[in-house]
Amino acid sequence: MKIRPFLKWVGGKTQLIKEIEKRMPKNFNNYLEPFIGGGALFFNMHNSNNNFIINDISSELINAYKAIKENPQKLMKLLDEHELNHGLNSKEYYFLIREQDRDINWNKKNIFIKTARLIYLNKTCFNGLYRVNKSGYFNVPWNKKEKIKLYEKNNILNLSRILNSNVEILNSDFENVCNYAQKGDFIFFDPPYDLIKKDTFDNYTKDKFGIEGQKRLSNLAHKLKEKGCYVMITNHNTPLINELYKDFTIDVVPVKRMINSNGEGRVGIETIIYNY
Incomplete structure (x- = not known):
């Protein structure tokens, strides 16, 4: 495996x-x-x-591990929605999602919404670069790809099984x-x-x-x-x-x-x- x-x-x-x-x-x-x-x-x-x-x-990264551990199916459903919406208008959708962390209520969102956004941006931003500005906001340009694949189902499920065995996750x-x-x-x-x-x-x-x-x-x-x-x-x-x-x-x-x-x-x- x-x-x-x-x-x-x-x-x-x-x-x-x-x-x-x-x-x-x-x-x-x-x-x-x-x-x-x-x-x-x-x-x-x-x-x-x-x-x-x-x-x-990085709390955002650790939340991603926790989300995969707790409920991979819920996360993959959200990723499917991102894939679908990206295909409808890739450029506009990318910048819409990128700006979400500027919202005053963003920190109140659950870890599944945040993780789905993180993975989506990671797969659609320029060169897969994770970068934030001095205010902590994600600021990487779009990679101009109109078709994307955000995850592999078996990979996510296998990772979830591992994280639920003998692994402690800290931030x-x-x-x-x-x-x-x-x-x-x-x-x-x-x-x-x-x-x-x-x-x-x-x-x-x-x-x-x-x-x-x-x-x-x-x-x-x-x-x-x-x-x-x-x-x-x-x-x-x-x-x-x-x-x-x-x-x-x-x-x-x-x-x-x-x-x-x-x-x-x-x-x-x-x-x-x-x-x-």
């Missing part, structure tokens, strides 16, 4: 799965992923008997999540990457991660190491990252970036960092 990410998310690890798997610990207790994003590695591990804790700071800061970590647990961090250049995109949410976030994560990774946890981090191959983790193993690997408006910019050099 192969499960694929239901969203295209910045920093997705689908292209790096094989390299990550080569370096994962052979045996561990619980699995924690404080920056779940699109969930590619988590989905790839679903046949194991471990307990899982997945988390993200918190990454440090808070790691309070649950114990000796022998495996923690995989896929944070917003250190910037290669100033115009590199890192605005996953309205609150940027930045250099201070990288330093805070490094401090936490070292505390987890002292605790006896297995820690793995992915990031760009930058001087800052090499300095922060100079006492860890740092492997440099090439990877394709799926979200980049310039095709030549879709090949990059990343690091897989681990403490064991």
Whole structure:
């Protein structure tokens, strides 16, 4: 039963799965992923008997996981409605849905309505980019596609079954999540990457991660190491990252970036960092 990410998310690890798997610990207790994003590695591990804790700071993303867990049929019905309406007038409908989070009552909507909108926009916005402005409003242009397919039924149902087994879903800061970590647990961090250049995109949410976030994560990774946890981090191959983790193993690997408006910019050099 192969499960694929239901969203295209910045920093997705689908292209790096094989390299990550080569370096994962052979045996561990619980699995924690404080920056779940699109969930590619988590989905790839679903046949194991471990307990899982997945988390993200984006409440919109975490609500999507919760909606799929609680009632996938209800969600798919709403997605079918979006597909139908998009086919009637794609451009007008896209901007109508994109503007919904500006409504004063938007936060009162249930997680199924919000998740259906998130998936619809993800599949119909330019290059599948999730981006919000300083006010927290989604602001990506339309991708100009008139025909869309928002989901695969079996994929959503299989994901729902997995989320209802041995998975806890949290919406918190990454440090808070790691309070649950114990000796022998495996923690995989896929944070917003250190910037290669100033115009590199890192605005996953309205609150940027930045250099201070990288330093805070490094401090936490070292505390987890002292605790006896297995820690793995992915990031760009930058001087800052090499300095922060100079006492860890740092492997440099090439990877394709799926979200980049310039095709030549879709090949990059990343690091897989681990403490064991």
